[in-house]
Amino acid sequence: MAFSAGRSEATRGSAVVPEPQQASQALLRPVRLGNAFEDTVGRLLQTIKLGVLAPGDSLPPERELATRLGVSRDTVREAIKSLADAGYLVSRRGRYGGTFLAESLPRPTEGVVRFGRADIDDALRLREILEVGAARMAATRTLTAAERDGLWSRLSDVRCACLEDYRRLDSRLHLAVAEAAGSPSLVPLVAENRMRLNALLDQIPLLRRNITHSNEQHEAIVIAILAGDPDAAAAAMQAHIAGSAALLHGFLD
Template identity: 80%
Template sequence: MTADPDVPQASEALLRPVRPPNAFEDTVGRLLQTIRLGMLAPGESLPPERELATKLGVSRDTVREAIKSLADAGYLVSRRGRYGGTFLADELPSHTGDSDDVTRAEIDDALRLREILEVGAARMAANRTLTAAEREVLWTRLTDVRGAEPEDYRRLDSRLHLAIAEAAGSPSLVPLLAENRMRLNALLDQIPLLPRNIAHSDEQHEAIVIAILAGDGEGAAAAMRAHVEGSATLLHGFLD
């Protein structure tokens, strides 16, 4: 296949080093940009894993997990043999929901409000002296979401984030965060659940809760910020 002379330059711009806190999510996002912006034609192969890992500044394991996730979601096809490799699917999947009416501005608005509300909530919760009951609720909600089945994940994830808002000690915050979670969940329901992202989210959830229980306000805020940035990367990757 003859490549468009403009494509390599554009691909180089897209396949640039990712941010360490969300290496998997950013790798998925970079590959989705390459796919959805037409840098690859249907049936065309991705660069080798080693080359992608070098360009993105991540391990080959991270690249392999990202490719597997996108293959499971129907975007890529892996083939074995002499002419094997990873190829763009001949027909890309449609989203699980109707995103035609969702604009980038609406996605950005929900994500920015989430960062304002949830990063602040984590910091405030950590800076408070929590009761034994409040501490128990946080740990229970964390345990629940870590063991969630896929069909229950969004609900239990939301319960954990609402528990963090409650622990911040501002009753007015909870309904604001709940309303925005409804918007976010409607968006998240339109993209596939990626097992590696769920595992990473579980790790981030634990870091957030441990920082809150340790009274580390800045640590809790930083962990929450990294967490929401990972979700933002996937939402833009799949829905933009």
């Protein structure tokens, strides 16, 4: 099914506006289930930013999007709500209701630093090298009681964080994982990369569903480290980083 035109013939005329079929099929393809919400947000943002959808055009129905993306309707609904809260989409009720691309998309605030894809890729690749390795190494060590308690405490802090404190407490947990790796030289490298990452993350909205998912991934990382399972710890950290990457590329590319 093609994208619906979204506007009535009275406002757009009698001509049918064709959907760029190949582009929409390529972009709205099945996502990685490990980060279904984040990837769904990223794919929808791609269709918006690459012009597959024009201002005022409607999205396909939730059921169709769920089928095309290979996710649940709840995931699609939450992604749409998040993008509506961020100003990209508008939901309307009634006979001609649905979800529509906003007529005017959000613009960067004046004075905000702009990042290119190369900047994002560099920060994320370095993060993957540092933090996946840190999680794996931490899981190979016999941690002291203080180190184990520190990880649980940092995990608890970020899980209970309000939105204003979330990024700071999230950073503290990731630094605690780096500390648990047992290499003092690693911690300042992770801290420096985290500063770059936070500068990127500060340019995109905090999405509640992403926070919930991130906290589930945080728990998986910490449990794997404490269980002494290096492969599981590395895989959980890799999945966590991939979710952040999907959102950053979606909003900032």
